Amino acid sequence: MKIKCDSELFKINEKLYPCSTSITMDYIGGKWKTVILYHLIDGPKRYNELKKTMPVVTERTLSLQLKQLESDGIVNRKVYTTKPPLKVEYSLTDFGISLIPLLKNIAEWGNKIAEQKAKIIKVEDIKK
Incomplete structure (x- = not known):
């Protein structure tokens, strides 16, 4: 249609x-939904793994964006309670997987722009 x-x-x-x-x-x-989704392309990630890949995002923002992506049916949140400590993993749903070609195209376009216009800043330099 x-x-x-x-x-x-x-x-x-x-x-x-x-x-x-x-x-x-x-x-x-x-700013963050596509970044979260891009990091989930390779497979499930725990919250802290995602946070490490996005060191400048606040915990509140990451949590809110994950909840929104979950409520939209793009991300699956799986809680493992069989043994402590509690483990939570995020992964793409089938609906989320359908976004992979789009996410890769967005990343490719961004890389081209970055090559032309960006200055590389190391994360550790920002935290000082």
């Missing part, structure tokens, strides 16, 4: 979207 973005709307869960790109951005938009 292709919709005309100038004369029709999409409605998902009582929310109106003017264009299919706005649906995509509602699911994965923002």
Whole structure:
């Protein structure tokens, strides 16, 4: 189904979207969602593993973004309670896996821009 973005709307869960790109951005938009998803491409990660790969994100932001991705059905949160300590892993759902080609294209485009315009800063230099 292709919709005309100038004369029709999409409605998902009582929310109106003017264009299919706005649906995509509602699911994965923002500074951290795509970063989280990109790090989950290789497989499940624990919260602390994700935090280590994104040292400048706050714990609150990471937690909120993971909860949003889980509620949108993109990320699965699995709690292991069989033996202490409690273990929680995050992984992509089938819906999340469908985003991998898009995430890789976004990363590739960002790499091209970074090669042209970015200055590399080491994380440890920021923390000083």
